[in-house]
Amino acid sequence: MSLVNVGTVAFDAIETPFGKTDKIIGGACTYISLAASYFTKGAKIVSVVGDDFPQDVIDMFSDRDISTEGLQVKQGEKTFFWSGKYHADMNSRDTIDTQLNVLETFDPIIPDAYQDCEYLMLGNLAPQAQLQVIDRLEKRPKLIVLDTMNFWMEVALDDLLTVIKEVDVLTINDEEARLLSGEYSLRKAAKKILTMGPKYLIIKKGEHGALLFNDERVFFAPALPLEEVFDPTGAGDTFAGGFIGYLASSGNISWENMKNAIIMGSALASFTVEKFGIERLRDLTMEEIADRISQFAELTNFTMEYPFQEEEQI
Amino acid sequence: MSLVNVGTVAFDAIETPFGKTDKIIGGACTYISLAASYFTKGAKIVSVVGDDFPQDVIDMFSDRDISTEGLQVKQGEKTFFWSGKYHADMNSRDTIDTQLNVLETFDPIIPDAYQDCEYLMLGNLAPQAQLQVIDRLEKRPKLIVLDTMNFWMEVALDDLLTVIKEVDVLTINDEEARLLSGEYSLRKAAKKILTMGPKYLIIKKGEHGALLFNDERVFFAPALPLEEVFDPTGAGDTFAGGFIGYLASSGNISWENMKNAIIMGSALASFTVEKFGIERLRDLTMEEIADRISQFAELTNFTMEYPFQEEEQI
Secondary structure (H helix, E strand, O other): OOEEEEOOOEEEEEEEOOEEOOOEEEOHHHHHHHHHHOOOOOOEEEEEEEOOOOHHHHHHHHHOOOEEEEEEEEOOOOOOEEEEEEOOOOOOEEEEEEEOHHHHHOOOOOOHHHOOOOEEEEOOOOHHHHHHHHHHOOOOOOEEEEEOOHHHHHHOHHHHHHHHOOOOEEEEEHHHHHHHHOOOOHHHHHHHHOOOOOOEEEEEOHHHOEEEEOOOOEEEEOOOOOOOOOOOOOHHHHHHHHHHHHHHHHOOOOHHHHHHHHHHHHHHHHHHOOOOOOOOHHHOOHHHHHHHHHHHHHHHOOOOOOOOHHHHHO | OOEEEEOOOEEEEEEEOOEEOOOEEEOHHHHHHHHHHOOOOOOEEEEEEEOOOOHHHHHHHHHOOOEEEEEEEEOOOOOOEEEEEEOOOOOOEEEEEEEOHHHHHOOOOOOHHHOOOOEEEEOOOOHHHHHHHHHHOOOOOOEEEEEOOHHHHHHOHHHHHHHHOOOOEEEEEHHHHHHHHOOOOHHHHHHHHOOOOOOEEEEEOHHHOEEEEOOOOEEEEOOOOOOOOOOOOOHHHHHHHHHHHHHHHHOOOOHHHHHHHHHHHHHHHHHHOOOOOOOOHHHOOHHHHHHHHHHHHHHHOOOOOOOOHHHHHO
């Protein structure tokens, strides 16, 4: 099934309690595309980089059967750069530097070969650019998933609300759900956000897992308890990529399959955080992924259906 | 199966963002015993109150088939009193007043009829008193579960480590696990704490659920996402009471059944937080409990076992 992933392809410099990197490869669309590539072959990138971006990373995308036709390379310009430092608890971070560079004038191009898009993943980006992508697709995709962040709620709320109205699935974290809805209770927040357009809402809670809501139901996927979270950068994007990549590969967007897709996203994210950047995510085997899926099943599945069933049958 | 519950029977005064109570009935052993009574008939209380404690609450215990022979009523003395105020996020609280009263000289009495104890729940209390109970039981119970809190880690760590060495299951919250182990990662913390004596460790994460560890395995039970948490007081005690009450009723302490017991504890705790004090917990029906158990199953169970199974079979 044809999948288009939109978002940043970028450089990051990261500091965590475990170490520090120079400029490494990052960006929402990078993580999304790599994660999705384990399930959906031929996914397509819409993004922009400068001429300082290494060709071997673009080759890596091609090697993983990811189309970069929609990845603009701007000559004489520089790639988006973000630098951040995580606090000791790994749940919060400070931005040290943001250099928008090519992103400042990003005008997404949709190649003709992308017009068959059935699954559209709008990674975190200015809502205006996300809207442009929807507008430039001739046919409305079967499923649009949108990721965003608190920053856009603060500086571009109107645009954000406009794009939210157009999508099927919104993924945000717990703080953002509270900010967007004005409700502290996540259950109430979900109820409110589901009136804004999306049919499904995913609330990401980092090390505390993720919740999937629709009008009637809720599903919870835990995060795998890891010995150490080395670098959380890209975990949310990996999650989103695993989610939509799994859905697109099966072509099944039922509630039951969305649950599976959430588990798949969580499983892939649990790899990303084990090392810096895309180091862990770029060369997983299907055996490693399958092993982690069974760890998730072991972690949460139980069989008790009814207390005191025996007594009631007497 | 004979179950003995040890801990405070007390008065609380509670303030939450939703309201404020005068003196109401509280105490770890109160919640534990009520929760356990839904599964195990004839559970036995070891505790102490003053002559200001209402007879109708003692009658309520008897009505629920809970033995109060080991509940000392000290004439001319006053019942333990705690008063606290929750912050807006409901995850933290300030203690406004603590009046130890009868607790100051608590010397636990084990009636002869309690000597058949097979399941022992040591609710949060001075480690010295918890140790005395173990010492005064002629036969070592089949399963000892210990609950404690950061306060005892700070003022009575040696006593606490001594009693921890004697128990099978330790239940603490995430902050306490970090404090006790000196490890931030809960997985590492669990590894360390399991070398201190217990065979099982339960780490309670409040609205983020609970983790069960043994040497080799980990299981996670989420908290039910509720529209509103009205009053978290007693949630941890209710969880512990549901856990041991369920285990004692089945007589089965296998890993699989411990998982069920954790779900049961979480289900009961989800009722407790819906109202002040024991208001919700004191008169549940088995239908309500069964309904909540199926909500937990719906919330977490998924059936995907292996990604791309079809493809692999080709």
